[in-house]
Amino acid sequence: MEVVLLGTSAALPTVRRWPAAVAVVREGEVLLFDCGEGTQVQFQKARLSPGKLSHIFISHLHGDHFYGLIGLLTSLQLSGRDKELNLYGPAGLVKYLHFMCKLSQFTFAYPLHVHEFENAEVKEVWDLGDYTVRFKPLKHKIAAYGFCLEEKTRPGKFDAAAASELGIPVGPERGRLLRGESITLPDGTRVTPAQVVGPGRPGKKIAICTDTEFCENAIALAAGAEVLIHEGTFGHDKEERAAATGHSTVTQAAQVARTAAVKRLILTHISARYDHGQERDLLAQAQAIFPETILAEDLMRIEF
Amino acid sequence: MEVVLLGTSAALPTVRRWPAAVAVVREGEVLLFDCGEGTQVQFQKARLSPGKLSHIFISHLHGDHFYGLIGLLTSLQLSGRDKELNLYGPAGLVKYLHFMCKLSQFTFAYPLHVHEFENAEVKEVWDLGDYTVRFKPLKHKIAAYGFCLEEKTRPGKFDAAAASELGIPVGPERGRLLRGESITLPDGTRVTPAQVVGPGRPGKKIAICTDTEFCENAIALAAGAEVLIHEGTFGHDKEERAAATGHSTVTQAAQVARTAAVKRLILTHISARYDHGQERDLLAQAQAIFPETILAEDLMRIEF
Numbered sequence: 001m002e003v004v005l006l007g008t009s010a011a012l013p014t015v016r017r018w019p020a021a022v023a024v025v026r027e028g029e030v031l032l033f034d035c036g037e038g039t040q041v042q043f044q045k046a047r048l049s050p051g052k053l054s055h056i057f058i059s060h061l062h063g064d065h066f067y068g069l070i071g072l073l074t075s076l077q078l079s080g081r082d083k084e085l086n087l088y089g090p091a092g093l094v095k096y097l098h099f100m101c102k103l104s105q106f107t108f109a110y111p112l113h114v115h116e117f118e119n120a121e122v123k124e125v126w127d128l129g130d131y132t133v134r135f136k137p138l139k140h141k142i143a144a145y146g147f148c149l150e151e152k153t154r155p156g157k158f159d160a161a162a163a164s165e166l167g168i169p170v171g172p173e174r175g176r177l178l179r180g181e182s183i184t185l186p187d188g189t190r191v192t193p194a195q196v197v198g199p200g201r202p203g204k205k206i207a208i209c210t211d212t213e214f215c216e217n218a219i220a221l222a223a224g225a226e227v228l229i230h231e232g233t234f235g236h237d238k239e240e241r242a243a244a245t246g247h248s249t250v251t252q253a254a255q256v257a258r259t260a261a262v263k264r265l266i267l268t269h270i271s272a273r274y275d276h277g278q279e280r281d282l283l284a285q286a287q288a289i290f291p292e293t294i295l296a297e298d299l300m301r302i303e304f
Numbered sequence: 305m306e307v308v309l310l311g312t313s314a315a316l317p318t319v320r321r322w323p324a325a326v327a328v329v330r331e332g333e334v335l336l337f338d339c340g341e342g343t344q345v346q347f348q349k350a351r352l353s354p355g356k357l358s359h360i361f362i363s364h365l366h367g368d369h370f371y372g373l374i375g376l377l378t379s380l381q382l383s384g385r386d387k388e389l390n391l392y393g394p395a396g397l398v399k400y401l402h403f404m405c406k407l408s409q410f411t412f413a414y415p416l417h418v419h420e421f422e423n424a425e426v427k428e429v430w431d432l433g434d435y436t437v438r439f440k441p442l443k444h445k446i447a448a449y450g451f452c453l454e455e456k457t458r459p460g461k462f463d464a465a466a467a468s469e470l471g472i473p474v475g476p477e478r479g480r481l482l483r484g485e486s487i488t489l490p491d492g493t494r495v496t497p498a499q500v501v502g503p504g505r506p507g508k509k510i511a512i513c514t515d516t517e518f519c520e521n522a523i524a525l526a527a528g529a530e531v532l533i534h535e536g537t538f539g540h541d542k543e544e545r546a547a548a549t550g551h552s553t554v555t556q557a558a559q560v561a562r563t564a565a566v567k568r569l570i571l572t573h574i575s576a577r578y579d580h581g582q583e584r585d586l587l588a589q590a591q592a593i594f595p596e597t598i599l600a601e602d603l604m605r606i607e608f
Contacts, residue, residue: 011382015348019375037375038342044319061407063378071323071341071371078315092407099403103396104365105446142409 001026001151001204002303003227005268006042007034008296010233010247011064012272017298018042019064020210020269022229024149025052026131032056033147033208033229039068040075046299050076051083055128057135058089059210060144061096070100077109084111088126088135090143091118117145131203136221138212141246146212148221151203155179163196204304207262210269213243214252222260226304229296230256231269235278236285250282254289264304268296305330305455305508306607307531309572310346311338312600314537314551315368316576321602322346323368324514324573326533328453329356330435336360337451337512343372344379350603354380355387359432361439362393363514364448365400374404381413388415392430392439394447395422421449435507440525442516445550450516452525455507459483467500508608511566514573517547518556526564530608533600534560535573539582540589554586558593568608572600 002025009017019036023046030052032039043050053076058066066089076085087093094114101107115126117135125134131151138146155178163174168191173183182192207222208229222228232250234242242249248256250267257265267286274282279295286293294302306329313321323340327350334356336343347354357380362370370393380389391397398418405411419430421439429438435455442450459482472478472495477487486496511526512533526532536554538546546553552560554571561569571590578586583599590597598606 012379013345013348013375015345018345037372038345041317041319041322041342044317063375063404063408063410067371067375068341071317071367074367075316096403096407099400100367103400104367106367 001206001226002301003206003229003266004046004048005229005266005296005298005300005302006032006039006046007036007068008268008270008298008300009036009064010231010269010271011062013037013064014272017270017272019067020059021068022208022210022268023048024206026149026151028052029054031133031149034059034065034210035069035072036064037067037071040072042298043072046301050079050081053085055086055088055133057133057147058087058093059138059146059208060140060142061090061092062140062142062144062211065210070097073097073108073112074104074106081110084113086113086115088115088117088133090145091116118143134221136217138209138217139215139246140211140213144211144246146207146209146218146221148205148207148225150205153200153202156198156200159196159198166191166195168196206304207260209256211246212248213246214248214256218256219260222256222262225260225262227264227266227302228257228260228262229266229268232267232282232286233269233271235274235282250286251289254286254293257290257293263292264302265290265293266296266302267293270296305510305530306605307510307533307570308350308352309533309570309600309602309604309606310336310343310350311340311372312572312574312602312604313340313368314535314573314575315366317341317368318576321574321576323371324363325372326512326514326572327352328510330453330455332356333358335437335453338363338369338514339373339376340368341371341375344376346602347376350605354383354385357389359390359392359437361437361451362391362397363442363450363512364444364446365394365396366444366446366448366515369514374401377401377412377416378408378410385414388417390417390419392419392437393421394449395420422447438525440521442513442521443519443550444515444517448515448550450511450513450522450525452509452511452529454509457504457506460502460504463500463502470495470499472500510608511564513560515550516552517550518552518560522560523564526560526566529564529566531568531570531606532561532564532566533570533572536571536586536590537573537575539578539586554590555593558590558597561594561597567596568606569594569597570600570606571597574600 006021007018232253233247310325311322536557537551
């Protein structure tokens with residue numbers, strides 16, 4: 001998996017930080033978390049293929065997290081998209097898209113499936129094939145959600161040498177063993193998966209909490225993740241201001257990362273008030289609590 | 305006056321052309337024509353002061369011309385704006401702002417006056433002090449408008465030497481003459497403005513037509529302008545495609561410029577299909593008809 005940070009600003013964008021957007025690239029598929037203004041161009045700058053975009057998740061309906069959505073969705077159509085696209089977000093998203101289409105006399109020609117969290121048939125988790133995406137409410141000024149993308153456990157490695165020694169022919173029998181089924185050979189020998197397939201390989205996990213105060217649900221989403229992307233709008237000295245505006249300090253973000261025992265923390269949603277030097281201070285504040293912290297920059301890529 | 309081209313793309317933005325937005329800087333005031341996605345950051349890149357923004361005009365409600373509006377308006381507030389702002393655009397703009405505010409639970413705290421063209425009390429022209437802005441419908445897929453900003457005629461130059469020779473004291477009498485009134489000196493001598501004030505200096509004029517087929521109203525708006533900013537989405541060979549999509553070829557834009565006898569034409573709204581080399585061809589096609597043509601680039605500045 002690769003994370004591409006498309007936008008890392010707080011409410012006010014700057015010339016070096018565009019509003020919130022995180023792309024996750026996985027096996028040639030692109031998932032987008034939040035879609036602040038300018039995301040469609042950041043997408044181009046990062047050389048991501050719009051054709052591979054399959055799922056978009058919107059954390060909440062504050063402008064810095066979704067004002068780029070309508071531009072991206074309509075541009076996909078102008079670029080000739082006919083593949084389906086899934087969009088997940090808070091209640092209001094469906095009405096919003098209808099309103100915008102009517103205003104500009106625009107009609108979506110590709111299949112756009114919108115799933116509002118509050119009306120989700122599933123509870124807190126979408127099964128998307130090789131992975132799931134779980135969502136939980138965070139603590140913000142309006143209804144806002146955090147996410148974790150978790151790959152399913154992949155089958156263990158197939159031991160071809162052991163299989164040949166047991167006389168298992170190359171063919172569908174091997175596939176059945178890989179899928180966890182036992183087989184019986186023509187000579188009556190019973191072979192179980194454990195004889196030729198190694199232990200299952202756990203999938204990777206990434207958690208994304210782009211706008212929240214310090215909260216338990218962020219810790220729950222992040223538990224054991226390879227990467228936690230968490231907002232750190234303010235420095236440690238602005239804890240009151242953070243609480244008043246529904247945000248976290250970088251220290252609080254580091255506490256979430258430490259409590260959730262993640263491997264790496266990426267701080268994003270950095271207030272425009274901080275210059276380069278002050279941002280280094282923010283990073284130091286977080287690293288004092290959770291050393292494996294990175295301060296996000298626009299177009300930064302993290303492989304894991 | 306100075307024109308700053310903030311966004312020059314057609315419907316699809318690219319990494320070097322953001323969607324439509326033109327700033328006009330005049331005596332420390334900034335007027336904005338169209339506000340495509342990303343305008344607030346382009347505004348920062350151009351080092352324009354948001355505090356000087358006084359009037360925003362939206363040509364029509366296609367996304368590439370207004371998707372950046374809500375982000376700009378809300379960011380102005382987050383930056384502490386308390387000064388009034390005037391917004392002009394097609395019917396639908398008021399409902400749009402209400403809808404967006406409700407969706408994000410946002411309330412405008414600075415005075416935002418929205419004037420919809422269709423409900424304008426004035427007919428086709430706003431008197432904005434030292435200048436007027438006129439609007440006329442253009443020819444596009446949905447209701448779309450073009451603009452011309454025209455400075456009022458300024459008083460002629462005051463001939464201080466002649467005034468002293470005539471015995472006019474430095475003081476309010478000189479101001480009255482400058483404003484076109486005659487005065488009587490203490491000795492009974494009558495002095496008329498023509499004796500000490502040169503001929504009135506005509507104001508400058510700029511016309512902006514960002515989305516339209518070739519049309520008479522564009523010519524009417526541009527008549528005699530110093531600068532015409534006109535869309536030229538396609539090359540000459542795509543005349544049919546231009547007509548089908550409500551756009552102009554660069555040749556048609558040049559014909560508007562020539563017929564309107566403007567001083568300079570700036571071609572904008574350039575289709576993403578053209579690379580650098582092809583753009584030079586577009587410019588050559590226009591210059592064959594109207595030599596004083598410039599091809600717009602993002603952040604280009606033109607003083608006049």
